[in-house]
Amino acid sequence: MVVGLSHRTAPLEVLERASLDGAAARAMAQSACAGEDVTEAVVLSTCNRLEVYSEVASFHGGLADLGAALVAATGVPLVDLTDHLYVHYADGAVEHLFTVVCGLDSMAVGESQVLGQVRSALRRGQEDGSVGSHLHGLLQRALRVGKRAHSETGLDHAGHSLVEAGLAHADEVVGGLPSARVLVVGAGAMSALAVTTAHRLGARDITVVNRTPARAQRLAEAVGGRWLALDDGTSLERALASADVVLSCTGAVGHVVDAATVGAARALRGGGGGSASAAPQLVVDLALPRDVAPEVGRIPGVVVLGLAELGAQLADEAASAAAGGVADDLRDARAIVAEEAAGYLAEQRAAAVAPTVVALRTHAREVADAELARLRQRLGPALDERLEAEVQQTLHRVVATLLHTPTVRMKSLAADAAVGPSYVEALRRLFDLDPAGTREPLSAGEALRARPEVRTAAAGHAPAAVPVHAMRDLLAGVPRGRGAAGDAP
Numbered sequence: 001m002v003v004g005l006s007h008r009t010a011p012l013e014v015l016e017r018a019s020l021d022g023a024a025a026r027a028m029a030q031s032a033c034a035g036e037d038v039t040e041a042v043v044l045s046t047c048n049r050l051e052v053y054s055e056v057a058s059f060h061g062g063l064a065d066l067g068a069a070l071v072a073a074t075g076v077p078l079v080d081l082t083d084h085l086y087v088h089y090a091d092g093a094v095e096h097l098f099t100v101v102c103g104l105d106s107m108a109v110g111e112s113q114v115l116g117q118v119r120s121a122l123r124r125g126q127e128d129g130s131v132g133s134h135l136h137g138l139l140q141r142a143l144r145v146g147k148r149a150h151s152e153t154g155l156d157h158a159g160h161s162l163v164e165a166g167l168a169h170a171d172e173v174v175g176g177l178p179s180a181r182v183l184v185v186g187a188g189a190m191s192a193l194a195v196t197t198a199h200r201l202g203a204r205d206i207t208v209v210n211r212t213p214a215r216a217q218r219l220a221e222a223v224g225g226r227w228l229a230l231d232d233g234t235s236l237e238r239a240l241a242s243a244d245v246v247l248s249c250t251g252a253v254g255h256v257v258d259a260a261t262v263g264a265a266r267a268l269r270g271g272g273g274g275s276a277s278a279a280p281q282l283v284v285d286l287a288l289p290r291d292v293a294p295e296v297g298r299i300p301g302v303v304v305l306g307l308a309e310l311g312a313q314l315a316d317e318a319a320s321a322a323a324g325g326v327a328d329d330l331r332d333a334r335a336i337v338a339e340e341a342a343g344y345l346a347e348q349r350a351a352a353v354a355p356t357v358v359a360l361r362t363h364a365r366e367v368a369d370a371e372l373a374r375l376r377q378r379l380g381p382a383l384d385e386r387l388e389a390e391v392q393q394t395l396h397r398v399v400a401t402l403l404h405t406p407t408v409r410m411k412s413l414a415a416d417a418a419v420g421p422s423y424v425e426a427l428r429r430l431f432d433l434d435p436a437g438t439r440e441p442l443s444a445g446e447a448l449r450a451r452p453e454v455r456t457a458a459a460g461h462a463p464a465a466v467p468v469h470a471m472r473d474l475l476a477g478v479p480r481g482r483g484a485a486g487d488a489p
Helices: 012-018 022-033 059-074 078-084 091-101 113-128 133-152 162-167 170-174 189-200 213-222 233-242 259-273 294-298 307-322 327-352 354-382 385-414 420-430 444-449 468-474
Strands: 002-006 038-046 049-056 086-088 181-185 205-210 226-229 245-248 281-285 302-305
Touching: 002 012, 002 059, 002 091, 012 049, 012 059, 012 078, 012 307, 022 038, 022 049, 022 059, 022 113, 038 059, 038 113, 038 133, 049 059, 049 091, 049 133, 059 078, 086 091, 091 113, 091 133, 091 327, 113 133, 113 189, 133 327, 162 189, 162 245, 162 281, 162 307, 170 245, 170 281, 181 189, 181 233, 189 205, 189 213, 189 245, 205 213, 205 233, 213 226, 226 233, 233 259, 259 281, 259 294, 294 302, 327 354, 327 385, 354 385, 354 420, 385 420
Parallel strands: 181 205, 181 245, 205 226, 245 281, 281 302
Antiparallel strands: 002 049, 002 086, 038 049
């Protein structure tokens, strides 16, 4: 099951309130696993989505547990989240994950950064024990699907990254990157992408500032740049004063670049003429929550682009690309997602029938052994060891021969979502196999048929996103948030 919200369903203000840092994301996964119906969980938190992927025992119970964990982790009241949440279950959850990992659901369509983000989320889940065999296998498969989509299609060229979209404005604001002084605030994964992208696009003067000098030094030296320790307000002020383009992506809670600091930097930048004579500056805010205070955009000579502006720009580009040369690449990538999802689900359904096959073989062996025991009791000494061994071998050979075709056929039929479950259930009933030992958890169809308003979208198996009105009903029992938006961690 997947429960989450993204740039496609929620405005930036809601995403910002619900954003989680690494520690909070780990805590949310562990909190979800404490629920009665959740056995595994991993949280994917990026600048444009917050999702929890989980293994659940039932649809409604799992949804309630995940909803409670989401509210507790973000501190955002349920009433403010409900209209923006989506749920994918069973087949739909697998296809959604593969789509996300390929970058097809990203703000920057086709971007590959999400591969690293999913890999990091998986590693954290393994370290914390919130990821078990089911999610581990699924996420590893998803990573392979993402790599395949990027290697077999032109997906990498489908659109600009967020960094590229921001730097595209350098020409009109500061006269181009080759002559611009670029400042990167932060030294995390997004900052590394910012540094390498700026350098690739022609920037030759790059400075990285961070509270951990060693990390800033490592990023800067990789492109022949400079680094500064962000030890107090004046160090950032001086760095801002000399920069033409600023890329900020710290992931900190609260504004790192505020109006007072930028105003002081503009005064230094203008020299004797003050801020009025300072050269224009482009500030690209790639962080969520936002690094740059909204008031900075009202300072004369400073152009601020945040995720909202970049998202709108990329949406326009994606629409043009879909109608242009990359349409084939997007179609091919989606075909890979569909093929890989179908293959994975078929493998899972075939594997799920194993307990029934084991139960059938065990049942048949017990019947044969019981008949041999009756024969031994009836014949007594007349049944010597050699003859008993021959009879036993013959019985087991007959049982194996009779069961071979049905078990092979059942494994094959189980891979078919339309008929597989029916055949497996029929076999259990016909041979009176132990349902407690062989029955699988509630299927997607069974779970969703229990609530008429949440029907599956395709063939009764792969549910689409749960409608908003149904979400409200399903989460009705989830506790409310700890407080208002200001209480969010």
